[in-house]
Amino acid sequence: MKNDVKIRNEMLSWYDAHARVLPWRSKPSERPDPYYVWLSEVMLQQTTVQAVVPYFEKFISIWPTVHDLASATQDDVLREWAGLGYYSRARNLYKCAQAIVSEHDGIFPNSVKTLKSLSGIGDYTSAAIASIAFDIPSVVIDGNVERVISRLHRIDAPLPDSKTIIREYAQNLFIGDNTDRPSCFAQSLMDLGATICTPKSPKCEICPISKYCVAFEHCDAQVYPKKRKKSKIPEKYGVAYIYVHDGKVGIEKRPEKGMLAGMVGFPTSEWNEDSVDNIDDDMSAYKIRHVFTHFALTLYPQIINQKTYNMIEFKEVDKIGLPTLFKKVWNMIESDL
Numbered sequence: 001m002k003n004d005v006k007i008r009n010e011m012l013s014w015y016d017a018h019a020r021v022l023p024w025r026s027k028p029s030e031r032p033d034p035y036y037v038w039l040s041e042v043m044l045q046q047t048t049v050q051a052v053v054p055y056f057e058k059f060i061s062i063w064p065t066v067h068d069l070a071s072a073t074q075d076d077v078l079r080e081w082a083g084l085g086y087y088s089r090a091r092n093l094y095k096c097a098q099a100i101v102s103e104h105d106g107i108f109p110n111s112v113k114t115l116k117s118l119s120g121i122g123d124y125t126s127a128a129i130a131s132i133a134f135d136i137p138s139v140v141i142d143g144n145v146e147r148v149i150s151r152l153h154r155i156d157a158p159l160p161d162s163k164t165i166i167r168e169y170a171q172n173l174f175i176g177d178n179t180d181r182p183s184c185f186a187q188s189l190m191d192l193g194a195t196i197c198t199p200k201s202p203k204c205e206i207c208p209i210s211k212y213c214v215a216f217e218h219c220d221a222q223v224y225p226k227k228r229k230k231s232k233i234p235e236k237y238g239v240a241y242i243y244v245h246d247g248k249v250g251i252e253k254r255p256e257k258g259m260l261a262g263m264v265g266f267p268t269s270e271w272n273e274d275s276v277d278n279i280d281d282d283m284s285a286y287k288i289r290h291v292f293t294h295f296a297l298t299l300y301p302q303i304i305n306q307k308t309y310n311m312i313e314f315k316e317v318d319k320i321g322l323p324t325l326f327k328k329v330w331n332m333i334e335s336d337l
């Protein structure tokens with residue numbers, strides 16, 4: 001595309017003046033730390049920058065290097081990850097750290113192919129690490145980039161159908177005629193999407209590439225990217241059993257497979273699509289709803305005044321790394337115990 005080289009140049013100048021300061025980014029004169037890039041990119045999968053910053057800072061203060069992370073236990077990593085969601089990321093992060101240390105001498109590989117062979121690193125994350133950490137021209141398409149490209153070209157097909165065409169445009173832009181400063185260019189598009197080409201009310205009047213943007217020309221940027229209507233997610237139901245005795249509450253470690261695998265939490269019934277037997281929705285004292293990616297769960301906490309295995313003091317509950325679902329349960333019932 002004739003404008004791709006111009007867009008790249010405009011974006012690089014804009015980035016030099018306006019790059020966001022983020023804790024995993026290196027200073028302009030320094031090389032990025034691949035450990036920081038990898039850790040941040042895994043945390044940022046499905047999660048906002050705002051939510052990730054405190055977790056990233058906590059992780060690098062506990063485990064400053066990939067060697068430190070690899071020598072932790074999986075339970076330590078899951079505990080510190082608690083609240084960030086999508087817990088398979090934490091298990092894969094740990095597996096990946098161990099592989100980097102045992103199979104790659106603690107050095108992150110710099111090829112997309114090798115990166116992709118590691119746990120938790122797919123198409124996007126491998127391209128992001130190769131580009132940001134190693135300055136290798138790669139096609140890096142996150143949600144921000146997807147939005148910018150959809151608007152630049154006013155792509156009519158809705159997501160996810162439009163992904164193929166977005167990739168074609170991105171391919172020309174990222175690895176076309178000019179591949180100068182791949183790391184800065186990838187991050188510049190991410191920053192533009194995060195700060196200027198935002199989902200609602202894009203600030204086109206200060207956008208460095210507005211003169212190339214077809215949606216801007218038609219004054220309808222907000223319409224893009226179009227999205228296919230979502231089908232309703234299934235509803236599931238379950239009971240959380242809160243065993244309470246003498247200032248202590250029963251906690252269990254969940255199985256290594258299934259939802260919230262390996263995390264700590266309160267024992268629960270199975271989660272089914274049929275509403276729960278013996279629970280009258282209107283009469284039940286407690287009820288929380290939590291939305292996972294593929295279903296929404298309504299959980300009815302039941303307090304049972306008896307001892308069970310693995311009881312911990314109430315004051316310890318906030319320290320054990322409960323996932324958000326069980327934190328919601330605890331916040332709801334704690335003052336009544």
Ligand code: SF4
Nearest residue numbers: 197204207210213221
């Ligand atoms: S002109 Fe507006 S819609 Fe187009 S890329 Fe810039 S901010 Fe996005």
